Amino acid sequence: MIEYRKDSMPKKSVAMKILSAYGGGVTNVTEGVEYTAFGRDMEVLKFDQTLKMTANSSGRMEVYVGPYGVGKSFILALFQNLAIKKGFVVMTAEISRDKWFAGTTYDRQGLHLYRELIKNTAIKGKTSSAFDLILQKWYENLRDSTSGTLQDIFSEFDRTTSDCKDLPMYDDIRGAIQTRFKEINADVDHSEAMGFFMANITKKSDAEAVGAKDYIRESGWFDILNTWSHLFVKAGYKGLIVMVDQVDYLTNLQKVNRQQNYEFLLSMWNAVNQGRTEYLSVCLFAADKLVDDERRGTQMYGALDDRFANATRLDILPPSQLVGLLKKLKEIHEFAYNWESQISDDDITSFVNASLENNSMSSNCVRPISMKWVALLNDKQIGNDHGMNEYVEAVGQEAERESAEETPEDSGEFLDD
Numbered sequence: 001m002i003e004y005r006k007d008s009m010p011k012k013s014v015a016m017k018i019l020s021a022y023g024g025g026v027t028n029v030t031e032g033v034e035y036t037a038f039g040r041d042m043e044v045l046k047f048d049q050t051l052k053m054t055a056n057s058s059g060r061m062e063v064y065v066g067p068y069g070v071g072k073s074f075i076l077a078l079f080q081n082l083a084i085k086k087g088f089v090v091m092t093a094e095i096s097r098d099k100w101f102a103g104t105t106y107d108r109q110g111l112h113l114y115r116e117l118i119k120n121t122a123i124k125g126k127t128s129s130a131f132d133l134i135l136q137k138w139y140e141n142l143r144d145s146t147s148g149t150l151q152d153i154f155s156e157f158d159r160t161t162s163d164c165k166d167l168p169m170y171d172d173i174r175g176a177i178q179t180r181f182k183e184i185n186a187d188v189d190h191s192e193a194m195g196f197f198m199a200n201i202t203k204k205s206d207a208e209a210v211g212a213k214d215y216i217r218e219s220g221w222f223d224i225l226n227t228w229s230h231l232f233v234k235a236g237y238k239g240l241i242v243m244v245d246q247v248d249y250l251t252n253l254q255k256v257n258r259q260q261n262y263e264f265l266l267s268m269w270n271a272v273n274q275g276r277t278e279y280l281s282v283c284l285f286a287a288d289k290l291v292d293d294e295r296r297g298t299q300m301y302g303a304l305d306d307r308f309a310n311a312t313r314l315d316i317l318p319p320s321q322l323v324g325l326l327k328k329l330k331e332i333h334e335f336a337y338n339w340e341s342q343i344s345d346d347d348i349t350s351f352v353n354a355s356l357e358n359n360s361m362s363s364n365c366v367r368p369i370s371m372k373w374v375a376l377l378n379d380k381q382i383g384n385d386h387g388m389n390e391y392v393e394a395v396g397q398e399a400e401r402e403s404a405e406e407t408p409e410d411s412g413e414f415l416d417d
Contacts, residue, residue: 010035015336022329023374025367025398031127033074033081036328039321040075043312047079050281051086054239059229059281061272063247065288066314071366072285075314076243079283084124087238089134091117091225095249100257102264103218110264111199114221117242118198132194135177138235139184150185154178164230168223172196173231175211222268229280239279247286251296262301269307288313316365322352325366326373333377341380351376351388355395368398 010018014032021029022036029036037044043064053059066072080090093099093116103109121131139153146152157177164170180193192210195201199216207215216224229240250261265284271277290297291308298308317325326348334341355369376391 009335012336015332018332019374022370025371033077036325037078038325039317043075054279054281057278059272061269061282063284063308063311064314065286065291065311068287069367070314070316076245076285083241084122088241089232089237090122090241092120092243093117094246100261102260108218110218110221115198134235135180136184139181160234167227167230170227172212172214179211226277226280233279241281243283245285247284248290251289251293262304266304319352323349337381339381354392368395
């Protein structure tokens with residue numbers, strides 16, 4: 001079972017990051033997230049099962065949907081934190097105007113998404129840009145377990161990855177990894193091989209220059225992640241967890257592009273959940289319109305609708321859990337700044353109830369409430385105590401602003417339906 005750390009205190013440096021994140025309206029903190037994980041026990045239990053499946057050479061693809069402000073990005077950050085602590089490699093990205101699962105031949109939005117995933121690779125001790133560090137550590141382990149010559153390092157690499165030869169583009173990846181090992185051995189600062197791993201190479205001649213025969217293409221990037229999941233296990237990790245946020249952005253696309261992306265998602269779903277991949281799990285996060293919108297959501301694509309119908313629904317935190325969160329933020333604030341706020345549990349309960357009741361809030365709650373709560377603590381700590389009513393009103397104003405920003409307008413992308 002994964003354990004939260006809600007009953008203990010982070011280091012002061014981490015405490016400051018938590019307060020800065022919540023105070024700035026960013027609830028998907030990447031460090032210390034386990035200290036403020038309230039009300040997500042069932043989601044964590046389910047994800048723990050996913051980690052166990054992935055480590056046992058299986059895996060699954062899961063979809064998490066909920067209203068704006070429910071905390072999807074927070075849960076993504078929580079899952080990332082838990083996975084890397086258990087020894088997995090985690091890749092994260094967001095769907096956006098230029099990053100889709102399946103893009104056009106000209107714009108290659110699929111490759112943009114792949115590049116973002118590679119860029120946002122995380123491992124224990126490094127929560128971003130860890131891809132090359134994995135290769136460096138792998139090289140060092142191979143060097144230490146052999147005589148240390150490149151020939152012996154390559155031989156040991158081939159021996160340990162011999163059962164990966166039939167994986168997509170294994171030979172190309174193998175050649176580029178050998179090139180990277182040569183660069184590391186020569187203490188070269190700039191890596192030519194990373195251009196291949198990042199899918200920045202688009203010519204066979206350039207691929208051959210780094211030891212590969214071909215380059216990563218738009219249509220095959222997810223297959224490459226399957227190959228990486230196996231190789232990461234050979235490098236000493238338990239598997240690969242891929243997490244993609246803002247998947248509901250697909251509903252903004254033209255019908256032909258949406259259908260293409262839904263077809264890609266279906267192929268991903270079948271590959272992962274039918275056991276055609278190993279050591280690989282995928283978690284998608286989206287507003288509930290992805291599965292509920294009959295015109296633009298997954299309901300328009302029957303085969304995918306059947307699979308996404310069982311998406312995990314994320315509910316807003318009940319008042320009791322919001323009280324627990326604000327109490328923890330108060331304790332972290334007092335610890336970080338070495339002061340006593342004199343705020344009681346009843347004061348916190350009153351703040352939460354007033355924020356919910358006075359502003360008729362039903363969804364956009366965690367971010368604006370926690371944001372204004374940290375503002376209250378900051379002001380109170382320096383002597384600017386305005387009373388809670390002013391901050392309760394500010395919660396409502398923040399929620400209204402977020403609702404306005406998150407309500408999509410027809411942007412010219414809805415051209416044919």
